[in-house]
Amino acid sequence: MSNTAERVNIVDTQVLSHDWYLLKKITFDYHRNNGEWQRQTREVYDRGNGAAILLFNREQRTVVLTRQFRLPVFVNGHDGLLIEVAAGLLEGAAPEQRIRDEAEEETGYRVHDVKKVFEAYMSPGSVTEKLHFFIAEYDSASKVGEGGGLEEETEELEVLEWRFDDALAAFQRGEICDAKTIMLLQYAAMNNLFGA
Ligand SMILES: Nc1nc2c(ncn2[C@@H]2O[C@H](COP(=O)(O)OP(=O)(O)O[C@H]3O[C@H](CO)[C@@H](O)[C@H](O)[C@@H]3O)[C@@H](O)[C@H]2O)c(=O)[nH]1
Ligand SMILES: [Mg+2]
Numbered sequence: 001m002s003n004t005a006e007r008v009n010i011v012d013t014q015v016l017s018h019d020w021y022l023l024k025k026i027t028f029d030y031h032r033n034n035g036e037w038q039r040q041t042r043e044v045y046d047r048g049n050g051a052a053i054l055l056f057n058r059e060q061r062t063v064v065l066t067r068q069f070r071l072p073v074f075v076n077g078h079d080g081l082l083i084e085v086a087a088g089l090l091e092g093a094a095p096e097q098r099i100r101d102e103a104e105e106e107t108g109y110r111v112h113d114v115k116k117v118f119e120a121y122m123s124p125g126s127v128t129e130k131l132h133f134f135i136a137e138y139d140s141a142s143k144v145g146e147g148g149g150l151e152e153e154t155e156e157l158e159v160l161e162w163r164f165d166d167a168l169a170a171f172q173r174g175e176i177c178d179a180k181t182i183m184l185l186q187y188a189a190m191n192n193l194f195g196a
Pocket of ligand 2: 086087088089106
C-alpha cells in the first residue's frame with residue numbers, strides 16, 4: 001500500500017492542553033503490513049514549524065552562534081546555557097522571510113541571500129515540528145543591531161562569533177549539543193563551506 005492516508009483512520013482527537021502550544025491525544029486505526037487494522041494512541045505536541053540558519057563568513061572562517069538558557073534542557077539535567085544557531089518558530093510566515101527576521105532579532109546580522117539547504121523532522125515520534133534549515137554569508141557590514149532576542153518575549157541571547165574550527169571542536173567535546181546546530185555545522189563541513 002503506497003498511500004499513507006489509506007493506512008490511517010483517525011478515530012478520536014482529544015486536546016490535553018492548549019495553552020502556549022497544543023498537545024493532543026490521538027486515537028487511530030493503523031493498517032499494519034500483515035493486513036490487520038490495529039488501534040493505537042499517540043500524544044502529539046504541535047508547536048508549529050520552525051527555521052534555523054548558519055551565518056558564516058568564508059574569509060574569516062567564522063560562524064555566528066547564540067547562547068541562551070533553555071528550561072527543558074535544564075530540567076533534563078543539562079548544566080549551563082545552550083549554544084545554538086539562530087532559530088525560531090515560523091508563526092505562519094514563509095520560512096525564508098521568518099529566518100531573515102529571526103537572524104536579525106537574535107544576532108543583529110541582517111542577511112539577504114539565504115540559501116535553503118534541507119528540511120528535517122526533529123522529534124518525529126511526538127512532535128509535529130518540521131525545521132527548515134538555511135545558510136547565509138555575513139560580514140561586518142551586515143551587523144545592524146545588537147541581537148539578543150526580543151525583550152518582550154523574555155529572550156536573553158548572547159551572540160557568539162566563533163572560528164568554525166572551534167565550533168566543530170566544541171561539538172566534538174560535547175559542548176555543542178543542540179541538534180539543529182550540529183546538523184548545520186556538519187553540513188558546513190561536508191560541503192566544504194570554508195574550502196578544503
Ligand atoms: N510564556 C511562554 N513563552 C514561551 C513558551 N514556549 C516558548 N516561549 C517563548 O516563545 C518564544 C519562541 O522563540 P523562537 O525564537 O521563535 O523559538 P525558539 O524557542 O528559539 O525555538 C527554536 O529552537 C527550538 C529548539 O531547537 C526549535 O524546536 C524551534 O523550531 C526553533 O528553531 C521565545 O521567546 C520563548 O521563550 C511558553 O510555554 N510560555
Ligand atoms: Mg530562537
